[in-house]
Amino acid sequence: MSEDKPEQVKRLLELRDRIDGIDSDIARLISERANCALEVAEVKKHSGEGESALYYRPEREAQVLRRAMERNPGPLTNEEMARLFREIMSACLALEEPVKVAYLGPEGTFTQQAALKHFGHSAVSKPLAAIDEVFREVEAGAVNYGVVPVENSTEGVVNHTLDSFMTSNLQVCGEVELRIHQHLMISDITRKDSITRIYSHAQSLAQCRKWLDSYYPNVERVAVASNAEAAKRVKGEWNAAAIAGDMAAELYGLKILSEKIEDRPDNSTRFLIIGSQAVPASGDDKTSLMVSMRNEPGALHDLLAPFQKHGIDLTRVETRPAQSSNWTYVFFIDFVGHRDSENVAAALKEVGAGASDIKVLGSYPRGVL
Numbered sequence: 225m226s227e228d229k230p231e232q233v234k235r236l237l238e239l240r241d242r243i244d245g246i247d248s249d250i251a252r253l254i255s256e257r258a259n260c261a262l263e264v265a266e267v268k269k270h271s272g273e274g275e276s277a278l279y280y281r282p283e284r285e286a287q288v289l290r291r292a293m294e295r296n297p298g299p300l301t302n303e304e305m306a307r308l309f310r311e312i313m314s315a316c317l318a319l320e321e322p323v324k325v326a327y328l329g330p331e332g333t334f335t336q337q338a339a340l341k342h343f344g345h346s347a348v349s350k351p352l353a354a355i356d357e358v359f360r361e362v363e364a365g366a367v368n369y370g371v372v373p374v375e376n377s378t379e380g381v382v383n384h385t386l387d388s389f390m391t392s393n394l395q396v397c398g399e400v401e402l403r404i405h406q407h408l409m410i411s412d413i414t415r416k417d418s419i420t421r422i423y424s425h426a427q428s429l430a431q432c433r434k435w436l437d438s439y440y441p442n443v444e445r446v447a448v449a450s451n452a453e454a455a456k457r458v459k460g461e462w463n464a465a466a467i468a469g470d471m472a473a474e475l476y477g478l479k480i481l482s483e484k485i486e487d488r489p490d491n492s493t494r495f496l497i498i499g500s501q502a503v504p505a506s507g508d509d510k511t512s513l514m515v516s517m518r519n520e521p522g523a524l525h526d527l528l529a530p531f532q533k534h535g536i537d538l539t540r541v542e543t544r545p546a547q548s549s550n551w552t553y554v555f556f557i558d559f560v561g562h563r564d565s566e567n568v569a570a571a572l573k574e575v576g577a578g579a580s581d582i583k584v585l586g587s588y589p590r591g592v593l
């Protein structure tokens with residue numbers, strides 16, 4: 225029951241009138257923006273590319289989001305402001321043509337959350353069962369892009385993703401980072417004092433290792449294919465719980481027993497957007513590179529020296545065994561800068577001269593959201 229005094233009632237009505245007026249301005253402006261996007265589509269269609277025209281432009285989207293943050297007058301946070309613009313752009317792009325995205329499923333995984341964060345909710349998304357299936361689906365042209373996890377701040381690199389690049393010609397078109405919160409969840413039929421088994425993906429179990437050691441030291445930890453799969457299993461077992469994220473809890477109607485149980489509060493995962501398009505510079509970009517070096521003294525030094533010489537910031541260096549022969553290695557290197565910029569091009573040329581094989585996996589906008 226409202227107990228507002230007459231002057232409060234009056235003030236409330238005034239404010240709500242103002243909000244109604246602002247909303248109709250926003251609606252008109254969003255429609256105007258959507259019409260502009262439709263015209264952009266026409267221009268793209270007649271640009272010579274015809275039906276294969278690329279409507280989605282990662283570098284342009286990154287610039288729009290960065291600008292939304294830079295000019296944000298508050299009181300909304302920059303992230304909230306960018307998120308709103310993310311959805312407006314997603315809806316505008318869907319008028320041109322909805323972007324089709326495959327992700328490492330099933331529904332309810334963190335990868336799905338990353339896909340929605342990156343492309344917005346108007347994208348058409350398709351869950352696939354394994355990382356190499358996501359690569360294949362994009363290669364076959366059945367979808368425009370794929371989303372796969374590549375590294376976690378607690379558990380390190382996702383080997384399947386790096387290894388897939390060894391046999392694929394796909395490009396990295398973008399990156400997205402997601403804060404990962406893990407929750408312990410149960411179903412209606414779970415007897416919470418009789419839990420003998422906890423299901424989750426191996427990465428998630430590892431991210432909650434200390435918490436599990438303290439609170440469920442004698443409970444069996446069962447690694448399954450995904451967190452969503454873990455959530456699904458708990459629905460039919462009275463003595464089991466699952467560790468998964470919000471989306472899985474919601475999707476499978478589970479109850480969260482303990483929230484945010486990850487050992488490190490800054491636990492986050494980085495995902496890559498893979499596609500077949502080379503992305504132009506956005507003004508703040510990263511490049512991913514795959515290099516094989518001859519197995520000889522000083523190889524690693526020769527590989528890294530050009531980056532230092534040209535003042536390029538490395539953000540990650542990973543080593544994986546080459547698939548071609550035993551005891552030879554492939555390096556995965558991420559650095560700040562776009563392949564088209566002078567210092568990056570010069571460094572790549574020098575690295576290439578000393579390498580037995582070099583492949584630029586892509587230059588792409590640094591993750592904004």
Ligand SMILES: C=C(O[C@@H]1C=C(C(=O)O)C=C[C@H]1O)C(=O)O
Pocket residue numbers: 260261264279280281282284285288312313314316317320
């Ligand atoms: C409108 C365009 O196309 C798409 C939609 C965008 C938007 O709504 O701002 C931005 C980039 C593209 O993904 C464009 O290229 O400018």
